[in-house]
């Protein structure tokens with residue numbers, strides 16, 4: 001955004017090659033229908049947002065991870081238990097999330113500092129969490145009857161959050177998905193992928209015309225054989241024709257390289273999707289990415305999974321993503337009653353308390369200019385001739401001296417973001433960089449932010 005945009009694609013490619021050590025194709029190049037400037041404008045809200053909520057919700061929340069004495073299941077319940085589709089369908093009759101409150105979910109996300117919500121409109125089990133005219137295998141077949149996506153779209157609009165949906169390409173339920181499962185006892189005839197794509201497009205048209213502006217379509221399940229690069233290009237264009245401003249992730253195509261999530265070779269889509277990991281380094285300016293991660297071990301609700309990450313880990317993951325120029329998409333798995341689990345709510349509240357103080361060090365920041373910092377991470381903002389460095393201190397120095405390695409500038413001001421009066425901290429040159437004198441104890445155990453205001457170009461050796 002702040003580089004000369006006509007140079008951006010070249011600079012981004014060079015930087016990606018230099019920093020990642022591998023020849024990754026760019027997932028952030030402008031689509032054929034737009035200039036690099038138009039692409040930047042379309043991606044701007046997403047790059048500024050840095051933090052979103054992922055919601056995996058479906059009828060698999062009824063068994064809640066348990067089957068036949070085993071307790072390890074989540075949203076892959078159908079594939080992993082291999083129960084007949086006709087039997088799995090019965091969970092729909094038990095799905096009645098009467099405690100669902102769209103405004104409460106959106107407020108929870110908003111007060112955590114999240115700027116967008118991505119919810120499963122359809123996961124791999126094919127079940128539609130919205131009232132679709134294309135099939136009965138959707139929320140219409142539950143006692144609930146309401147349309148949770150309509151309610152969430154309205155609540156997001158009112159709260160100023162972007163509403164987005166996850167839509168699985170792979171579909172274990174639909175008879176035309178060509179790698180049909182042996183346990184799909186409902187399917188007859190020969191699978192026909194063209195017919196399947198037509199079905200998927202009807203549902204996507206419903207979602208892209210009946211739920212207001214859609215921030216992102218987050219595709220997934222693209223890795224099986226029946227899905228091809230050409231089908232990916234066609235689907236990408238289909239979505240953008242319906243809503244030109246919508247952002248589409250790279251799982252619409254076949255370019256993604258494993259859990260690292262970035263494209264290798266021929267890609268489609270607007271950004272890369274690392275899963276359950278944060279890249280060791282960023283990919284340079286102009287490459288857009290988002291790490292999606294769980295709070296415990298499952299995406300979908302699992303009543304026995306108490307492997308919760310601490311608020312400290314979650315806050316530091318968010319900072320880690322921002323320091324590398326990426327977004328953090330943090331998952332919750334609501335119950336079949338319509339509740340977000342208590343441990344998730346507690347952690348989101350803790351993140352919100354942290355964000356209230358430190359938000360300016362996360363939103364609309366750029367990646368760290370330092371390859372590595374022993375004590376934490378860094379984000380930065382550039383405006384005109386001024387640079388602000390946000391030093392995220394994870395490990396508070398015992399001797400009160402924070403060394404910023406190789407920094408040659410003399411900051412105009414240094415202060416703690418948690419200090420409402422912004423009292424100046426003393427800085428001075430040290431043998432290995434700039435030394436910032438800190439108080440004895442950290443203002444925040446999760447991470448404390450030191451702000452450095454610098455005039456002129458950054459000088460780092």
Ligand code: JFZ
Pocket residue numbers: 075076220221223258275292299
């Ligand atoms: C996918 C989904 O399968 C999963 O249920 C969840 O929705 C997650 C966000 O995305 O996870 C994957 C995708 C691909 C692989 C593994 C998990 N893979 O190729 O090994």
